[in-house]
Amino acid sequence: MSDCELIYTYDGTFDGFLSCVFSVYENREIPRRISETKNLQNRLDCEYKHITTDREKSDRVYASIRDKISYRAIRNVFYAFLSDKPNKERLILDYIRVGYQYGRRVDNHLLLNPVNFVVSAERFVRGEAHRMLGFVRFSELEQGVYYSAIQPKNNVLPIIAPHFAHRFANMPWLIHDRGRNLCLVHLSKNWYITDVAGLPALKFSDDETKYRKLWRQFYKTLEIKERHNEKLQKSFVPLYYRRYLTEFY
Amino acid sequence: MDVFDKLTILSGAAKYDVSCTSSGSERQNKADGIGSASKCGICHTWTGDGRCVSLLKILFTNFCAYDCQYCVNRSSNDVPRASFTPEEIAELTINFYKRNYIEGLFLSSAVLKNPDYTAELLIKTLSLLRNEYKFNGYIHVKAIPGASPFLIERLGYLADRISVNIELPSEQSLASFAPQKSKASILAPMKQIRSSIEESAHSLSIYRHAEKFAPAGQSTQIIIGATPESDRKILTLSEALYRKYSLKRVFYSAYVPVGTNPLLPVAQPPLLREHRLYQADWLLRYYGFNADELLDEKTPDFNPIIDPKSNWALAHLDQFPTEINTAPYEMLLRTPGIGIRGAQKITAARRAHILDFEDLKKLRISIKRARYFITCKGKYADGIKIRQEYLSPLLLAEKPVAQYGQVNIFDMLPKEETAKCLTAN
Structure with a gap:
């Protein structure tokens, strides 16, 4: 032994x-x-x-x-x-x-x-879970479902689920952890986490492009150029998390 | 003009208001509604200047009847003007909110026609959001100075936070740059908001379902560097606001040259000064300091190359060193280089172990700055043996110190104080 x-x-x-x-x-x-x-x-x-x-x-x-x-x-x-x-x-x-x-x-x-x-x-x-409460970006799909992709370092889905379920109680939505291939699904006021191998191609609603454009414009306008400070920004939004943030792509 | 252009103009006009917090309110989502507010606040992104974005921060309109010289929206300024409609704002807020771009709405406005008319427009917008769209997210609204008290009352019941900006920290400055405003017209609504908050808290303690008036409290903003007030004057003002008006936050905004009045500065915004004021503000709110401990008549301004806490510590060396194993929590907090989290970790860990410098390292508490002020088991850190070496270059030559960046705190001390500090123990 x-x-x-x-x-x-x-x-x-x-x-x-x-x-x-x-x-x-x-x-x-x-x-x-x-x-x-x-x-x-x-x-x-x-x-x-x-x-x-x-x-x-x-x-x-x-x-x-x-x-x-x-x-x-x-x-x-x-x-x-x-x-x-x-x-x-x-x-x-x-x-x-x-x-x-x-x-x-x-x-x-x-x-x-x-x-x-x-x-x-x-x-x-x-x-990281707290950060994700802010970094989830939903997109409206054709069927009226809201979809979001994230790639956190830790498996934060079980932690953030109650927050979103409470906040968007009447919306059907999905949060997809791309790294772990897990999906947090919220349908008719219940949520569960499930494995997903892949998702079918996403079709966005007509309004989606419009609101993305508005959001990016808002984001861009908000900076005070005289105070530009990239290093500070990076410490709050590390490059790692920017991939799925609408305002950065 | 479409919503895109309006958003560009009216968010560009609102961005100089620095407040963007979404904390302090725990609004619950109600049946068939959308949204909730999180007690600790949530930031959704950060702009290129490193400021957090958590609210859709816009003006209702930038058509202004006033002509405040420091303000980008003053009536004499030649800028594109626009106005939203309540419906447009509600649509935008809900759609941004559903995509989780924001925590809620920050709604301010220039004074369109007169204060009451403007306040009514804001009320209309907020009622639409709260009642028609069943929006339970966070709303921060600006009380329009000069609006009737009952309108401000209405706003407060619709919003989570309500604020009045002081902008210029003295009566004289207001008189010269914002002739339509006065100290009284700013302080009156602040007083009213404070008593409404107190009343609401009182009725909540009796009736569980009493309506909440501004559950996240009120805040204000002071512009730094547009007018000649000293740091001491500003900090004393903040302290009074925290104590007398129970403000949740005072924001400091380094003046960005947007005015053309020859009396206003045209230089770059004094960011370092703003930073020092924020550091001191935290010392007031979380570290148990008083304003007159940090600054006095002889030194009315903060030292640009040393933070307020270290500055205080160097002037009070008789209260140091702090013995990590026995010092009260309050004294740990007053030690440079130790913050709230550090102090909490120390007080927790020392219940189980007697702490040494190695242990601090294990607790991930940096002693880079603290080591001059602390002892463990009665001894200074090893590095402090080289105390003499800090002294000598200073005695040999007066080195010019860089204006920005990290500097050794001993570089800028008067010599006898350095000597005192280094031979202490």
């Missing part, structure tokens, strides 16, 4: 991850890594164990973190899980373990690696 590393595999969902946490405590073992099945590189010197997602187990872990550590902790765990950081699962597991040790004061232990990781990953994800 000593030269054989234990690796958990799971389906990549948050429930799947929490089921892994359940198994850690159930089997009293700590895997070297927890890895999404599809990212797996099989190595001979490792022992692989696939953890099947079990809603009942994940709900128990969820409630336990919330009640025994803190509401903030379960939020940290969820947000950090949505980040794109490598090896996040194992670090989050360590955070949970530290959390059970210290209870609700866990976030004071910023100098411990897993806490530091989770707290900063949470901040990174929250920051």
